Every structure is written in C-alpha cells, then in structure tokens.
Amino acid sequence: MAALIQLEHLRKTYHTGEVEVPAVCEVSLRIEQGEFVAVMGASGSGKSTLMNILGCLDRPTSGRYLLDGVDVSDLGRNELADLRNQKIGFVFQGFNLLSRTSALENIELPLVYSQRSLSSRQQRERARQVLDVVGLADRAGHHPNQLSGGQQQRVAIARALVNQPSLLLADEPTGNLDSATSIEIMGVFQKLNDEGISIVMVTHELDIARYTKRNVVMRDGRILSDQPVAGRLNAAEEMQRLRAAQQAVQLAS
Amino acid sequence: MRIFATIRTARRALFRNKIRTALTMLGIIIGVAAVILTIGIGEGAKAQMEAQIASLGRNVILVMSGSTTRSGVRTGWGGVSTLTVEDADAIRREIPGVSGVSPELRSAAQVAAGNQNWMPQILGEGPDYFDIREWPIVEGAGFTEQDVRGANKVAVIGRTAALQLFGGESPVGEIVRIKNVPFVIVGMLAPKGLSVMGTDQDDVLIVPYTSAMKRVLGVTTIRSICIQAADSKLLPVVQQQLTELLRQRHRIQPGREDDFTVRGQQDIADMANAQSATMRVLLAAVGVVSLIVGGIGIMNIMLVSVTERTREIGIRMAIGARGHDILLQFLIEAVTLSALGGVIGIGVGAGASKILELWKSWPVQTPVPWMVVAFLSSAIIGIFFGFYPAWKASRLDPIDALRYE
Known part of the structure; x- marks a missing residue:
C-alpha cells in the first residue's frame, strides 16, 4: 500500500534578487497512514516551507511529492484546491478564522467549496457534529473575537476536520497559546489521531513535540534526525498534573 | 449549488x-x-x-406661394402671391389622389363684438378645411360651398377667440365685426391646443376664403393651399403631380425655380x-x-x-x-x-x-x-x-x- 506522504529529493529554492536561497533541499520522507509526526527545528530551518508544500499551498522547485500515491506536482490550480478541500485539513498558528463570521459558518466554509454538494441543512448538521467533536457545541453562534485563543484554535481544527480529511496539517498550532491551552489542543489532536487521522505538525517547542509519536528535526533545509518519540506524553494525564500543581500553588498562597 | x-x-x-x-x-x-x-x-x-403634428390632420400637404427670385432678391414664403383660386380648382380637378382642397388666406385683424375687441388670426378657408384638419365643430355648423360662392359674411370661431370676445356666453348667432365688416358666427370649434411652432391654434376666426378675399383683405390671390391626400402611400405621387401641375400652370421654364413651395406633414415632423x-x-x-x-x-x-x-x-x-x-x-x-x-x-x-x-x-x-x-x-x-x-x-x-x- 502506498504511503500517505512520500517525498523524494524535494527541493524548494527562493529567489531573493540575485541570490538563490534554498529553503528545503534534498528532503526525502515517508509518512504512513495513522502517524502523528512533529516537524521541529529553529526558525529558518525550512519546516514551514515543507509544511506549505505538504499542504499543497506551495509547489516544490524540484523533486516529487506523492500524496496518497498521487504526484501532486502534475496537478493544476483547481485540482490542488480540491485536494486542500478534500484530503487535507489545515490548522494555522494564527487560527486564520474569518472575522465577523460565526464559528459555525467558519466551519461550514470547506463544505461550501466542496465539489460534493450538500444541502445547506446537511452542511449545518455536519458543522455542528465537528464542533461537538472539539467540545464547542455551545459556542456555535459566537464570532471569533468573542472566543478565547484556545477556543478559536478548536474552531479552526473543527473547520479542518469538516470534510473528513485523511491528513491534518498543523503549523505551530500552539504557538499563540498558553501552556494549559496548548495541552488542551494536544489532547484534541491525540484523540483525533487515536481515531485514525494522520497528523503532521510543525512546532519548535520540545515538550509539545513529546505528545506526538515521531519527531523529525530539520536544520538548514535538511532533515537532521528522524526518530520515534520515547516517553510520549498523554495530554489527559498532563492536564491532571497541571491542575494539581495549580491547586497546590493556590493552597500554599 | x-x-x-x-x-x-x-x-x-x-x-x-x-x-x-x-x-x-x-x-x-x-x-x-x-x-x-x-x-x-x-x-x-x-x-x-x-x-x-397629428393635430395638423392626416396626409396633409401645404402649397405656399413664393418664394420668387426677382433680380437676385428672394422673398420669403408667401412674400409674393402667386397662387390663385383657379390653381386650387385645378388641383381638385386634375390630381386623382386628392381628397380635400382648401384655398387659404391668413391675416391678423382687429375684431370687435359688442363692447369687446380682440386680434385673432383670421383664416380664409374652404369648407373642406375642417375635415382636413380633423377639427370638429362643437356648436352650430361650419360654412358651406354655397357660403363660399356667395362670399357670405359667416364665420366659425375658435375657443380662445370666443372666450376673449364673448366670455362664457355662446358665440353662435352673434355678430362680430372684422375690420368693421359684420360677420355672423355660425359655429364654434373644439379646442386644439398649441401648434408645433407653439402658437395657440384656437385663437382664430375662420371665414370662407372668398369672403376673406373680397370683404376683409381685398386681394385676388391666395396665400396657400391646404391639400389632403386620400392615403399616406399616395403622398409622394400627389406631391410630385402637384409640383408638375403648378409649374405647368405658372409657365415656369425647366431649370427655373418654383414660385411656390410644397411641404408635406412629414417635412414639418422631420x-x-x-x-x-x-x-x-x-x-x-x-x-x-x-x-x-x-x-x-x-x-x-x-x-x-x-x-x-x-x-x-x-x-x-x-x-x-x-x-x-x-x-x-x-x-x-x-x-x-x-x-x-x-x-x-x-x-x-x-x-x-x-x-x-x-x-x-x-x-x-x-x-x-x-x-x-x-x-x-x-x-x-x-x-x-x-x-x-x-x-x-x-x-x-x-x-x-x-x-x-
């Protein structure tokens, strides 16, 4: 069976004036269905560029990218749009929700652009289901500016899930969140991964990476190391530990 | 979707x-x-x-006397009276597509009735005129061929002139003096409103053209001839024949200018x-x-x-x-x-x-x-x-x- 993601000698070069800046070079990587991978590295290591290519937002300069066995570099703009819509769910660091649009309508958006046509009632129904999955059923009518950062990110995750993609890509999903909320979000990811969704996540936080199953470390556009996570953290347990610690602090004061 | x-x-x-x-x-x-x-x-x-334009009547052609060129000086339309009653009779007799002919004279003159006086347009017309212009008489009647032959002193009055001379009273049967000649009013016309040129068409007193020539103006020629064609399709033919007939009657050599002007309704509309x-x-x-x-x-x-x-x-x-x-x-x-x-x-x-x-x-x-x-x-x-x-x-x-x- 073909791997979910297969990168072969992937290279992405940016042209800044006269100078060629290699952002990703000679990256070969294979990710199977059901994996939970953290791509790590310092800023400028090429991890975000890699992520954009994986998300079909950007095209590699050379090399091959096979998503579910399909060579993405052969596809046109519309086909890439359909891939982003159907196969991939994207979660951004800055949430990227449409402002002045309710949580529910934000989640419906990928359904609106879907080639499978659902009635507006079915769309609403489906959006409510995924909002329930991320535990925000009671916030359906709220606008992003009425939600906390963690809630906004959960709405963004729900939006990424609404078309039942096989791959969830997250670019620094906890970058704008405090540690408790970060654990919360990682809990959501772990639950989704347990249900069979493959997740690739970019982060530069070591402790966040420990919630995943496999860590890929990049430097200067190349893969430095690639190994399974030893001593993987469980978000539910960590959450309990954190609460206990907070209680202890409160009691002490 | x-x-x-x-x-x-x-x-x-x-x-x-x-x-x-x-x-x-x-x-x-x-x-x-x-x-x-x-x-x-x-x-x-x-x-x-x-x-x-419709108020002019249907398929109307107007023949006006003049303009002639005399030693280089061109007079305006009607400047020289070249048309005669005989011309009008010839048109009626010889052109088949014509359904109505009315010789016309026109003048503004002081008119008195009782202790009122007013200066309406005096029109000399034939009895066909009211049919040609589709101008109904609301009270009394128009004048007849007999009135024309006898140059009788009868007149048909327009609404505006009637109001000025008689106020609200019925003018029919009353006497008006046109240049001191007494005329009996035999009919009153329905109001027609403004003309294309913006003048009040109802400020008129219409008398038989013979009466106008002999009793009011003292002339022997007429100013214009109002002609109606039987059908709009006949208009160009009638216009053509009119010109030929009048040139012939006026003995105009080929190459010389007409001493009259033929104008169709369409020209005015255009x-x-x-x-x-x-x-x-x-x-x-x-x-x-x-x-x-x-x-x-x-x-x-x-x-x-x-x-x-x-x-x-x-x-x-x-x-x-x-x-x-x-x-x-x-x-x-x-x-x-x-x-x-x-x-x-x-x-x-x-x-x-x-x-x-x-x-x-x-x-x-x-x-x-x-x-x-x-x-x-x-x-x-x-x-x-x-x-x-x-x-x-x-x-x-x-x-x-x-x-x-």
Whole structure:
C-alpha cells in the first residue's frame, strides 16, 4: 500500500534578487497512514516551507511529492484546491478564522467549496457534529473575537476536520497559546489521531513535540534526525498534573 | 449549488462597509437616474410633438406661394402671391389622389363684438378645411360651398377667440365685426391646443376664403393651399403631380425655380424631430458618461476591497476555494453594487420625473422598456468594471495571500 506522504529529493529554492536561497533541499520522507509526526527545528530551518508544500499551498522547485500515491506536482490550480478541500485539513498558528463570521459558518466554509454538494441543512448538521467533536457545541453562534485563543484554535481544527480529511496539517498550532491551552489542543489532536487521522505538525517547542509519536528535526533545509518519540506524553494525564500543581500553588498562597 | 452561499457572502461584505457601499452606489444611482430622467423628458417631448403634428390632420400637404427670385432678391414664403383660386380648382380637378382642397388666406385683424375687441388670426378657408384638419365643430355648423360662392359674411370661431370676445356666453348667432365688416358666427370649434411652432391654434376666426378675399383683405390671390391626400402611400405621387401641375400652370421654364413651395406633414415632423434629437443625444451622452464614471468608482472600490481582504482570500483558497469561486464572489459583489444602484437610480429617476411633471407640468414619460434597459446596463457595468478586480483576486497565490498583512 502506498504511503500517505512520500517525498523524494524535494527541493524548494527562493529567489531573493540575485541570490538563490534554498529553503528545503534534498528532503526525502515517508509518512504512513495513522502517524502523528512533529516537524521541529529553529526558525529558518525550512519546516514551514515543507509544511506549505505538504499542504499543497506551495509547489516544490524540484523533486516529487506523492500524496496518497498521487504526484501532486502534475496537478493544476483547481485540482490542488480540491485536494486542500478534500484530503487535507489545515490548522494555522494564527487560527486564520474569518472575522465577523460565526464559528459555525467558519466551519461550514470547506463544505461550501466542496465539489460534493450538500444541502445547506446537511452542511449545518455536519458543522455542528465537528464542533461537538472539539467540545464547542455551545459556542456555535459566537464570532471569533468573542472566543478565547484556545477556543478559536478548536474552531479552526473543527473547520479542518469538516470534510473528513485523511491528513491534518498543523503549523505551530500552539504557538499563540498558553501552556494549559496548548495541552488542551494536544489532547484534541491525540484523540483525533487515536481515531485514525494522520497528523503532521510543525512546532519548535520540545515538550509539545513529546505528545506526538515521531519527531523529525530539520536544520538548514535538511532533515537532521528522524526518530520515534520515547516517553510520549498523554495530554489527559498532563492536564491532571497541571491542575494539581495549580491547586497546590493556590493552597500554599 | 454554492451560488447562494456566494451571494450571502457578498451581501455580508457589502453590509460591513455601509457608507462605502452607499457612496460607491451613488455614482451608479446618479447615472441611471440621469438616463431615466433624460429619456423621460425626451419621450414626453416627442409624444407632445407627435400629438401636435397629428393635430395638423392626416396626409396633409401645404402649397405656399413664393418664394420668387426677382433680380437676385428672394422673398420669403408667401412674400409674393402667386397662387390663385383657379390653381386650387385645378388641383381638385386634375390630381386623382386628392381628397380635400382648401384655398387659404391668413391675416391678423382687429375684431370687435359688442363692447369687446380682440386680434385673432383670421383664416380664409374652404369648407373642406375642417375635415382636413380633423377639427370638429362643437356648436352650430361650419360654412358651406354655397357660403363660399356667395362670399357670405359667416364665420366659425375658435375657443380662445370666443372666450376673449364673448366670455362664457355662446358665440353662435352673434355678430362680430372684422375690420368693421359684420360677420355672423355660425359655429364654434373644439379646442386644439398649441401648434408645433407653439402658437395657440384656437385663437382664430375662420371665414370662407372668398369672403376673406373680397370683404376683409381685398386681394385676388391666395396665400396657400391646404391639400389632403386620400392615403399616406399616395403622398409622394400627389406631391410630385402637384409640383408638375403648378409649374405647368405658372409657365415656369425647366431649370427655373418654383414660385411656390410644397411641404408635406412629414417635412414639418422631420424638422421638429431633428431639433429634439440633438437635445436627446446630448442628454443621453451625459447619462452614459456618468454611468461610466460610476463604473470606475465601483472598480476602484473593488480593487481596494480585494487588497484589504487578501488574507481572507488566502484563507478561502487554503481550505479549498477554486479560483473561480473567488472570482464569482467578487464579481457578485460588484454586480450587487451596480444593480442595486441601478434599481435605486430608476426609482430616483422616476420620482424626479414625477416631480418635474407636477411642478413644471412637463410631459415626462418614462417607458418601462427603458427602465429594464437602464437596469440591465447598470448590471453590465458591474460585470465589466468588477471583472478585473475579481480576476486579480482569483489569480492570487494562496501562500502569498495567507502571508499578507
């Protein structure tokens, strides 16, 4: 069976004036269905560029990218749009929700652009289901500016899930969140991964990476190391530990 | 499918910037209102003109005496009296397509009745005149062939002259003195209103042409001949034959100018139309220019809107919007702006027409087909001027759009 993601000698070069800046070079990587991978590295290591290519937002300069066995570099703009819509769910660091649009309508958006046509009632129904999955059923009518950062990110995750993609890509999903909320979000990811969704996540936080199953470390556009996570953290347990610690602090004061 | 969702999105985007939306639409509103008002005024004037031309009667040809050239000096029409009653009789006798002939004289003269006096137009006419001009007599009767033969002192009076001389009283049977010659009024005409040239056609006293020649003016020639053709198709033939007959009777050598002028009703209508057509073209140009300016306003705002919402476009693309989804979204916004502006503009234009009609009592007519045309052209302007910004939005690179701050 073909791997979910297969990168072969992937290279992405940016042209800044006269100078060629290699952002990703000679990256070969294979990710199977059901994996939970953290791509790590310092800023400028090429991890975000890699992520954009994986998300079909950007095209590699050379090399091959096979998503579910399909060579993405052969596809046109519309086909890439359909891939982003159907196969991939994207979660951004800055949430990227449409402002002045309710949580529910934000989640419906990928359904609106879907080639499978659902009635507006079915769309609403489906959006409510995924909002329930991320535990925000009671916030359906709220606008992003009425939600906390963690809630906004959960709405963004729900939006990424609404078309039942096989791959969830997250670019620094906890970058704008405090540690408790970060654990919360990682809990959501772990639950989704347990249900069979493959997740690739970019982060530069070591402790966040420990919630995943496999860590890929990049430097200067190349893969430095690639190994399974030893001593993987469980978000539910960590959450309990954190609460206990907070209680202890409160009691002490 | 998702067109409704797209329309909803467009509506929301427009509602978000109410003042901007209103100002952008204002350009289209003014343009469409100007076009509607212009067409309304033009159509109203045209309808009035047509009514006036129709009031001349149907298939009417006018033969006027003059102009002659005498040692290089050209006199105006009727400047020299070259037409005679015999000419009129010859026309009646020899041209088959003619159904009515009336020799005409015209003069303004002081008229007295009782202790009132007034200066109406005095027309000398034949008994056919009332039929030719389709001018009904509401009281009494017209004069007859017998009155013409006897040069009887009878007159038919128009509404305006009757009001001036007799007030509200019935004029029929009363005596009027035209240049001190007493005439009996035998009939009163229905009101006819203004002529194409803007004169009051009802300020007249019509007497048999013989009476006018012998008893009032003391002349032996007539000024013009009013002729009616039996059918509109015969008009060119009759006009041709008339000219030949009169040239022959007046012994005009080939190559010399006519000493009379033949004018059809159509000539008069053409003249009047040419004037109003110039005006209409001018006003329509103003409307079209303001529509284009409005369209440029829409384009400008849509370009700003696309730039402002680059990030939104990026988000939509990242979650699977195709280029044409984005294109459609912005195009619908532009068309909504212009079409809504068009509808409001039609309303404003129609309202202004109504006000003008009531206030200035201008005959303003706004035909519905033109409203549809105005609406469609505003929508087309939306598509035309909205396309470039929408296309620009749809060609954005998702990754660049997402990074845009």
